[in-house]
Amino acid sequence: MTGSDALVPFGFTALESEIYVFLLGESPATGYRVAQGINKPAANTYKAIQTLQSKGAILVEEGSSRFCRAVPIEExxxxxQKDFEARRVQTVKALKSAGRPQEDERLYHLKSRDQILNRAREMLxxxxxxAxxxxxxxxxxxxxxxIEKAADRGIEVFVLTTESIIIEGAEVAVAEDPAGLLCVVIDGTQTLAGKISQDEESDALWTRYPTLAQIHHGALSAEITLANVSGLLAADEKRSRIQKAVDARRRLT
Structure with missing residues (x-):
């Protein structure tokens, strides 16, 4: 990019940009002088000057001489910047009001570990x-x-995994799982289920089909409760804490 076309990325034509740059160094100047200075046809130059004036990039003297002056760069x-921000706000509003497409209840096959993990992040x-x-x-x-971001938003997050992990805002239960099973259920409306591995192939299905999501929700909430109760029994915890785990299971159903 050269100095003469510096305004092109901001929606100005190459000729408009060249005129503005010329006027930065030679203001005030008549339209005829500008056309001579940039070696462009006078008719095209006059038209571009009118456009620059309407865009607020130059000032044009009232009177017969019609001297032109470039506004300061900072101005x-x-x-x-203000015009861009106003258009950005209007565009976002228009796109949001366009409405969401109809919910897709198809079943999608995910065949890689990264794809599965990215889908889980999007779901959260x-x-x-x-969750x-x-x-x-x-x-x-x-x-x-x-998971932490979801918990920070006030989402109730329950995790069943193979090692003791502390995640702020989430309730974590531990159970052995040599098969590497995977299940993520969000709000009882979408589910991701399958198998995930660090070394072997990973494979999962994702859908927004609510009936399947609710079936997975019921099964997974029961598994989480059983893991919690088993852990409490193994630690010889009091009846009150076991009852609390059962009550938590009822909240999930």
Whole structure:
């Protein structure tokens, strides 16, 4: 990019940019002088000057001489920034009002570990009330940031994994799982289920089909409760704490 076309990225034509740059160094100047200075046809130059005036990039003297003067660079950049921000807000509003497409209840096959983990992160970002997660420890560590963000938003997060992990804001239960099973259920409306491995092939299905999501929700909430109760029994905990775990299971149904 050269100095003469510096305004092109901001929606100005090459000729408009060249005129503005010329006037920065030679203001005030008549349209005829500008056309001579940049070696462009006078008719094209006059038309571009009118456009620059309407865009607030130059000032044109009232009167027969019609002297032109470039506005200061800082003033022009400030105006362009305000215009861009206003258009950005309007565009976001228009796109949001366009409406969401009809919910897709198809079943999608995910065939890689990274694809599965990325889908789990996206699901957690969409959660509005509750997230149930069953996943080997390496997978939980991989999406730990997304889990914490969901918990920070007030989402109830329950995790069943293969190692004791502390995740702020989430309730974590531990159970052995040599098969590397995976299940993520969000709000009882979407589910991701399959198998995930660090070394072998990973394979999962994802859907927003609510009936299947609710079936997985019921099964996974029961597994989480059993893991919690088993842990309490192994630690010889009091009846009150075991009852609390059972009550938590009822909240999930």
């Amino acid at each position: 022009l950049m400030g105006r362009l 970002a969409e959660a509005t009330s509750e 149930l997660i069953q996943m080997p420890a390496f997978g939980v560590h991989a999406i730990e940031g997304a």
